[in-house]
Amino acid sequence: MNKTENLYQILESNEKFVAQELYQDYQTDKFPDKRMVILTCMDTRLVDLLERAMGITQGHAKIIKSAGAQVHHPFGSVMHSILIAIHMLEADEVLVVGHHDCGMQSVGKEIFVEKMLQRGISEKTIHMMEHAGIDLHVWLKNFDNVYDSVRDSVSVIVNHPFLAEAKIPVHGLVIDPSTGKLELVVNGYEYSDR
Ligand SMILES: [Zn+2]
Structure with missing residues:
Protein backbone atom coordinates (compact mmCIF):
# COMPACT_ATOMS: atom_id res chain seq x y z
CA MET A 1 0.00 0.00 0.00
CA ASN A 2 1.49 3.31 -1.13
CA LYS A 3 0.64 5.80 1.62
CA THR A 4 1.18 8.76 -0.70
CA GLU A 5 -1.66 7.79 -3.02
CA ASN A 6 -4.71 10.05 -2.83
CA LEU A 7 -7.13 7.39 -1.69
CA TYR A 8 -4.98 6.33 1.25
CA GLN A 9 -4.29 9.94 2.22
CA ILE A 10 -8.03 10.58 2.19
CA LEU A 11 -8.77 7.57 4.36
CA GLU A 12 -6.06 8.60 6.79
CA SER A 13 -7.38 12.19 6.99
CA ASN A 14 -10.85 10.83 7.49
CA GLU A 15 -9.84 8.70 10.44
CA LYS A 16 -8.41 11.79 12.16
CA PHE A 17 -11.42 13.91 11.24
CA VAL A 18 -13.82 11.48 12.83
CA ALA A 19 -11.61 10.65 15.82
CA GLN A 20 -11.17 14.34 16.64
CA GLU A 21 -14.93 14.87 16.22
CA LEU A 22 -14.35 17.73 13.77
CA TYR A 23 -17.75 16.92 12.28
CA GLN A 24 -19.31 18.74 15.20
CA ASP A 25 -18.70 22.02 13.36
CA TYR A 26 -20.81 20.77 10.45
CA GLN A 27 -24.14 19.85 11.95
CA THR A 28 -27.01 20.86 9.66
CA ASP A 29 -29.81 19.15 7.73
CA LYS A 30 -30.53 18.36 4.09
CA PHE A 31 -32.64 21.47 3.48
CA PRO A 32 -30.83 24.59 2.18
CA ASP A 33 -31.17 27.46 4.69
CA LYS A 34 -31.10 30.00 1.86
CA ARG A 35 -33.52 27.89 -0.18
CA MET A 36 -31.40 27.96 -3.30
CA VAL A 37 -29.67 25.62 -5.67
CA ILE A 38 -26.45 26.62 -7.42
CA LEU A 39 -25.26 25.02 -10.65
CA THR A 40 -21.60 25.73 -11.25
CA CYS A 41 -18.52 24.26 -12.91
CA MET A 42 -16.30 21.53 -11.51
CA ASP A 43 -13.24 23.78 -12.00
CA THR A 44 -10.66 23.25 -9.24
CA ARG A 45 -10.17 27.00 -8.78
CA LEU A 46 -13.78 27.35 -7.67
CA VAL A 47 -13.51 24.84 -4.81
CA ASP A 48 -14.16 26.88 -1.66
CA LEU A 49 -13.55 30.15 -3.59
CA LEU A 50 -17.07 30.14 -5.03
CA GLU A 51 -18.76 29.76 -1.65
CA ARG A 52 -16.59 32.37 0.04
CA ALA A 53 -16.93 34.82 -2.84
CA MET A 54 -20.72 34.40 -2.70
CA GLY A 55 -20.94 34.70 1.07
CA ILE A 56 -22.42 31.28 1.59
CA THR A 57 -21.39 28.36 3.70
CA GLN A 58 -22.26 24.77 4.49
CA GLY A 59 -26.00 24.28 4.90
CA HIS A 60 -26.97 27.32 2.80
CA ALA A 61 -27.41 25.84 -0.67
CA LYS A 62 -27.64 22.76 -2.83
CA ILE A 63 -24.58 22.84 -5.08
CA ILE A 64 -24.45 20.92 -8.36
CA LYS A 65 -21.28 20.83 -10.38
CA SER A 66 -20.89 19.91 -14.01
CA ALA A 67 -18.25 20.66 -16.65
CA GLY A 68 -19.00 24.22 -17.76
CA ALA A 69 -22.07 24.58 -15.49
CA GLN A 70 -24.04 23.20 -18.41
CA VAL A 71 -27.37 21.44 -18.58
CA HIS A 72 -26.89 19.01 -21.43
CA HIS A 73 -30.26 17.40 -21.48
CA PRO A 74 -33.62 18.50 -20.01
CA PHE A 75 -34.04 15.03 -18.51
CA GLY A 76 -30.36 14.34 -17.77
CA SER A 77 -28.70 14.13 -14.37
CA VAL A 78 -28.04 17.85 -13.85
CA MET A 79 -31.66 18.79 -14.48
CA HIS A 80 -32.73 15.81 -12.37
CA SER A 81 -30.74 17.19 -9.43
CA ILE A 82 -32.19 20.70 -9.89
CA LEU A 83 -35.74 19.32 -9.97
CA ILE A 84 -35.16 17.20 -6.86
CA ALA A 85 -33.65 20.22 -5.04
CA ILE A 86 -36.70 22.34 -5.88
CA HIS A 87 -39.57 19.91 -5.56
CA MET A 88 -38.25 17.70 -2.76
CA LEU A 89 -35.70 19.72 -0.82
CA GLU A 90 -37.25 23.16 -0.46
CA ALA A 91 -35.04 25.14 -2.84
CA ASP A 92 -37.03 27.83 -4.60
CA GLU A 93 -34.39 29.75 -6.52
CA VAL A 94 -31.65 28.68 -8.96
CA LEU A 95 -28.31 30.32 -9.70
CA VAL A 96 -26.24 29.23 -12.69
CA VAL A 97 -22.63 30.32 -12.16
CA GLY A 98 -20.29 29.95 -15.13
CA HIS A 99 -16.74 31.24 -15.09
CA HIS A 100 -14.10 32.82 -17.27
CA ASP A 101 -11.29 30.63 -18.67
CA CYS A 102 -13.46 27.50 -18.45
CA GLY A 103 -11.98 24.21 -19.64
CA MET A 104 -15.13 23.61 -21.71
CA GLN A 105 -14.13 26.52 -23.94
CA SER A 106 -11.30 24.48 -25.42
CA VAL A 107 -12.73 20.97 -25.61
CA GLY A 108 -13.05 20.38 -29.35
CA LEU A 136 -18.92 14.07 -30.48
CA HIS A 137 -19.21 17.64 -31.77
CA VAL A 138 -22.73 17.85 -30.38
CA TRP A 139 -22.15 15.70 -27.30
CA LEU A 140 -19.13 17.66 -26.05
CA LYS A 141 -21.12 20.91 -26.17
CA ASN A 142 -18.08 23.14 -25.88
CA PHE A 143 -18.68 26.87 -25.99
CA ASP A 144 -16.84 30.01 -27.09
CA ASN A 145 -18.70 32.52 -24.99
CA VAL A 146 -19.36 31.91 -21.29
CA TYR A 147 -22.18 34.48 -21.19
CA ASP A 148 -24.06 32.67 -23.97
CA SER A 149 -23.46 29.36 -22.23
CA VAL A 150 -24.87 30.68 -18.93
CA ARG A 151 -27.90 32.14 -20.76
CA ASP A 152 -28.39 28.78 -22.45
CA SER A 153 -28.35 26.87 -19.12
CA VAL A 154 -30.74 29.42 -17.58
CA SER A 155 -33.09 29.03 -20.53
CA VAL A 156 -33.20 25.23 -20.29
CA ILE A 157 -33.98 25.43 -16.57
CA VAL A 158 -36.49 28.27 -16.61
CA ASN A 159 -38.45 26.77 -19.52
CA HIS A 160 -38.40 23.22 -18.22
CA PRO A 161 -41.90 21.69 -18.32
CA PHE A 162 -41.56 20.62 -14.66
CA LEU A 163 -40.60 24.16 -13.59
CA ALA A 164 -41.96 26.83 -15.91
CA GLU A 165 -45.36 27.09 -14.24
CA ALA A 166 -43.82 27.26 -10.75
CA LYS A 167 -42.20 30.59 -11.71
CA ILE A 168 -38.96 29.87 -9.88
CA PRO A 169 -36.38 32.66 -10.30
CA VAL A 170 -33.37 31.39 -12.27
CA HIS A 171 -30.37 33.72 -12.29
CA GLY A 172 -27.25 33.59 -14.44
CA LEU A 173 -23.84 34.78 -13.25
CA VAL A 174 -20.21 34.59 -14.33
CA ILE A 175 -17.41 34.40 -11.77
CA ASP A 176 -13.76 35.30 -12.21
CA PRO A 177 -11.81 32.21 -11.01
CA SER A 178 -8.88 34.40 -9.90
CA THR A 179 -10.61 37.16 -7.96
CA GLY A 180 -14.03 35.64 -7.23
CA LYS A 181 -15.74 38.70 -8.74
CA LEU A 182 -19.28 37.98 -9.93
CA GLU A 183 -21.04 39.49 -12.93
CA LEU A 184 -24.80 39.34 -13.18
CA VAL A 185 -25.87 38.03 -16.59
CA VAL A 186 -29.52 37.15 -15.99
CA ASN A 187 -31.60 38.52 -13.11
CA GLY A 188 -34.30 35.92 -12.55
CA TYR A 189 -36.42 38.26 -10.42
CA GLU A 190 -37.16 40.32 -13.51
CA TYR A 191 -39.34 37.69 -15.10
CA SER A 192 -40.50 35.60 -12.14
CA ASP A 193 -43.23 36.52 -9.68
CA ARG A 194 -40.70 37.28 -6.97
ZN1 LIG B 1 -15.25 25.46 -16.01
Whole structure:
Protein backbone atom coordinates (compact mmCIF):
# COMPACT_ATOMS: atom_id res chain seq x y z
CA MET A 1 0.00 0.00 0.00
CA ASN A 2 1.49 3.31 -1.13
CA LYS A 3 0.64 5.80 1.62
CA THR A 4 1.18 8.76 -0.70
CA GLU A 5 -1.66 7.79 -3.02
CA ASN A 6 -4.71 10.05 -2.83
CA LEU A 7 -7.13 7.39 -1.69
CA TYR A 8 -4.98 6.33 1.25
CA GLN A 9 -4.29 9.94 2.22
CA ILE A 10 -8.03 10.58 2.19
CA LEU A 11 -8.77 7.57 4.36
CA GLU A 12 -6.06 8.60 6.79
CA SER A 13 -7.38 12.19 6.99
CA ASN A 14 -10.85 10.83 7.49
CA GLU A 15 -9.84 8.70 10.44
CA LYS A 16 -8.41 11.79 12.16
CA PHE A 17 -11.42 13.91 11.24
CA VAL A 18 -13.82 11.48 12.83
CA ALA A 19 -11.61 10.65 15.82
CA GLN A 20 -11.17 14.34 16.64
CA GLU A 21 -14.93 14.87 16.22
CA LEU A 22 -14.35 17.73 13.77
CA TYR A 23 -17.75 16.92 12.28
CA GLN A 24 -19.31 18.74 15.20
CA ASP A 25 -18.70 22.02 13.36
CA TYR A 26 -20.81 20.77 10.45
CA GLN A 27 -24.14 19.85 11.95
CA THR A 28 -27.01 20.86 9.66
CA ASP A 29 -29.81 19.15 7.73
CA LYS A 30 -30.53 18.36 4.09
CA PHE A 31 -32.64 21.47 3.48
CA PRO A 32 -30.83 24.59 2.18
CA ASP A 33 -31.17 27.46 4.69
CA LYS A 34 -31.10 30.00 1.86
CA ARG A 35 -33.52 27.89 -0.18
CA MET A 36 -31.40 27.96 -3.30
CA VAL A 37 -29.67 25.62 -5.67
CA ILE A 38 -26.45 26.62 -7.42
CA LEU A 39 -25.26 25.02 -10.65
CA THR A 40 -21.60 25.73 -11.25
CA CYS A 41 -18.52 24.26 -12.91
CA MET A 42 -16.30 21.53 -11.51
CA ASP A 43 -13.24 23.78 -12.00
CA THR A 44 -10.66 23.25 -9.24
CA ARG A 45 -10.17 27.00 -8.78
CA LEU A 46 -13.78 27.35 -7.67
CA VAL A 47 -13.51 24.84 -4.81
CA ASP A 48 -14.16 26.88 -1.66
CA LEU A 49 -13.55 30.15 -3.59
CA LEU A 50 -17.07 30.14 -5.03
CA GLU A 51 -18.76 29.76 -1.65
CA ARG A 52 -16.59 32.37 0.04
CA ALA A 53 -16.93 34.82 -2.84
CA MET A 54 -20.72 34.40 -2.70
CA GLY A 55 -20.94 34.70 1.07
CA ILE A 56 -22.42 31.28 1.59
CA THR A 57 -21.39 28.36 3.70
CA GLN A 58 -22.26 24.77 4.49
CA GLY A 59 -26.00 24.28 4.90
CA HIS A 60 -26.97 27.32 2.80
CA ALA A 61 -27.41 25.84 -0.67
CA LYS A 62 -27.64 22.76 -2.83
CA ILE A 63 -24.58 22.84 -5.08
CA ILE A 64 -24.45 20.92 -8.36
CA LYS A 65 -21.28 20.83 -10.38
CA SER A 66 -20.89 19.91 -14.01
CA ALA A 67 -18.25 20.66 -16.65
CA GLY A 68 -19.00 24.22 -17.76
CA ALA A 69 -22.07 24.58 -15.49
CA GLN A 70 -24.04 23.20 -18.41
CA VAL A 71 -27.37 21.44 -18.58
CA HIS A 72 -26.89 19.01 -21.43
CA HIS A 73 -30.26 17.40 -21.48
CA PRO A 74 -33.62 18.50 -20.01
CA PHE A 75 -34.04 15.03 -18.51
CA GLY A 76 -30.36 14.34 -17.77
CA SER A 77 -28.70 14.13 -14.37
CA VAL A 78 -28.04 17.85 -13.85
CA MET A 79 -31.66 18.79 -14.48
CA HIS A 80 -32.73 15.81 -12.37
CA SER A 81 -30.74 17.19 -9.43
CA ILE A 82 -32.19 20.70 -9.89
CA LEU A 83 -35.74 19.32 -9.97
CA ILE A 84 -35.16 17.20 -6.86
CA ALA A 85 -33.65 20.22 -5.04
CA ILE A 86 -36.70 22.34 -5.88
CA HIS A 87 -39.57 19.91 -5.56
CA MET A 88 -38.25 17.70 -2.76
CA LEU A 89 -35.70 19.72 -0.82
CA GLU A 90 -37.25 23.16 -0.46
CA ALA A 91 -35.04 25.14 -2.84
CA ASP A 92 -37.03 27.83 -4.60
CA GLU A 93 -34.39 29.75 -6.52
CA VAL A 94 -31.65 28.68 -8.96
CA LEU A 95 -28.31 30.32 -9.70
CA VAL A 96 -26.24 29.23 -12.69
CA VAL A 97 -22.63 30.32 -12.16
CA GLY A 98 -20.29 29.95 -15.13
CA HIS A 99 -16.74 31.24 -15.09
CA HIS A 100 -14.10 32.82 -17.27
CA ASP A 101 -11.29 30.63 -18.67
CA CYS A 102 -13.46 27.50 -18.45
CA GLY A 103 -11.98 24.21 -19.64
CA MET A 104 -15.13 23.61 -21.71
CA GLN A 105 -14.13 26.52 -23.94
CA SER A 106 -11.30 24.48 -25.42
CA VAL A 107 -12.73 20.97 -25.61
CA GLY A 108 -13.05 20.38 -29.35
CA LYS A 109 -13.72 16.98 -30.87
CA GLU A 110 -10.20 16.63 -32.31
CA ILE A 111 -8.37 17.28 -29.06
CA PHE A 112 -10.82 15.14 -27.09
CA VAL A 113 -10.28 12.19 -29.46
CA GLU A 114 -6.52 12.70 -29.32
CA LYS A 115 -6.58 12.63 -25.51
CA MET A 116 -8.72 9.48 -25.49
CA LEU A 117 -6.31 7.75 -27.85
CA GLN A 118 -3.41 8.69 -25.55
CA ARG A 119 -5.30 7.07 -22.64
CA GLY A 120 -5.62 3.85 -24.58
CA ILE A 121 -9.17 4.15 -25.93
CA SER A 122 -9.00 2.53 -29.36
CA GLU A 123 -10.01 4.17 -32.64
CA LYS A 124 -12.25 1.17 -33.17
CA THR A 125 -14.24 2.01 -30.03
CA ILE A 126 -14.47 5.69 -30.93
CA HIS A 127 -15.72 4.86 -34.45
CA MET A 128 -18.14 2.33 -33.04
CA MET A 129 -19.69 4.97 -30.74
CA GLU A 130 -19.91 7.45 -33.60
CA HIS A 131 -21.68 4.84 -35.74
CA ALA A 132 -24.01 4.21 -32.81
CA GLY A 133 -25.10 7.85 -33.05
CA ILE A 134 -22.82 9.69 -30.59
CA ASP A 135 -21.92 12.87 -32.46
CA LEU A 136 -18.92 14.07 -30.48
CA HIS A 137 -19.21 17.64 -31.77
CA VAL A 138 -22.73 17.85 -30.38
CA TRP A 139 -22.15 15.70 -27.30
CA LEU A 140 -19.13 17.66 -26.05
CA LYS A 141 -21.12 20.91 -26.17
CA ASN A 142 -18.08 23.14 -25.88
CA PHE A 143 -18.68 26.87 -25.99
CA ASP A 144 -16.84 30.01 -27.09
CA ASN A 145 -18.70 32.52 -24.99
CA VAL A 146 -19.36 31.91 -21.29
CA TYR A 147 -22.18 34.48 -21.19
CA ASP A 148 -24.06 32.67 -23.97
CA SER A 149 -23.46 29.36 -22.23
CA VAL A 150 -24.87 30.68 -18.93
CA ARG A 151 -27.90 32.14 -20.76
CA ASP A 152 -28.39 28.78 -22.45
CA SER A 153 -28.35 26.87 -19.12
CA VAL A 154 -30.74 29.42 -17.58
CA SER A 155 -33.09 29.03 -20.53
CA VAL A 156 -33.20 25.23 -20.29
CA ILE A 157 -33.98 25.43 -16.57
CA VAL A 158 -36.49 28.27 -16.61
CA ASN A 159 -38.45 26.77 -19.52
CA HIS A 160 -38.40 23.22 -18.22
CA PRO A 161 -41.90 21.69 -18.32
CA PHE A 162 -41.56 20.62 -14.66
CA LEU A 163 -40.60 24.16 -13.59
CA ALA A 164 -41.96 26.83 -15.91
CA GLU A 165 -45.36 27.09 -14.24
CA ALA A 166 -43.82 27.26 -10.75
CA LYS A 167 -42.20 30.59 -11.71
CA ILE A 168 -38.96 29.87 -9.88
CA PRO A 169 -36.38 32.66 -10.30
CA VAL A 170 -33.37 31.39 -12.27
CA HIS A 171 -30.37 33.72 -12.29
CA GLY A 172 -27.25 33.59 -14.44
CA LEU A 173 -23.84 34.78 -13.25
CA VAL A 174 -20.21 34.59 -14.33
CA ILE A 175 -17.41 34.40 -11.77
CA ASP A 176 -13.76 35.30 -12.21
CA PRO A 177 -11.81 32.21 -11.01
CA SER A 178 -8.88 34.40 -9.90
CA THR A 179 -10.61 37.16 -7.96
CA GLY A 180 -14.03 35.64 -7.23
CA LYS A 181 -15.74 38.70 -8.74
CA LEU A 182 -19.28 37.98 -9.93
CA GLU A 183 -21.04 39.49 -12.93
CA LEU A 184 -24.80 39.34 -13.18
CA VAL A 185 -25.87 38.03 -16.59
CA VAL A 186 -29.52 37.15 -15.99
CA ASN A 187 -31.60 38.52 -13.11
CA GLY A 188 -34.30 35.92 -12.55
CA TYR A 189 -36.42 38.26 -10.42
CA GLU A 190 -37.16 40.32 -13.51
CA TYR A 191 -39.34 37.69 -15.10
CA SER A 192 -40.50 35.60 -12.14
CA ASP A 193 -43.23 36.52 -9.68
CA ARG A 194 -40.70 37.28 -6.97
ZN1 LIG B 1 -15.25 25.46 -16.01
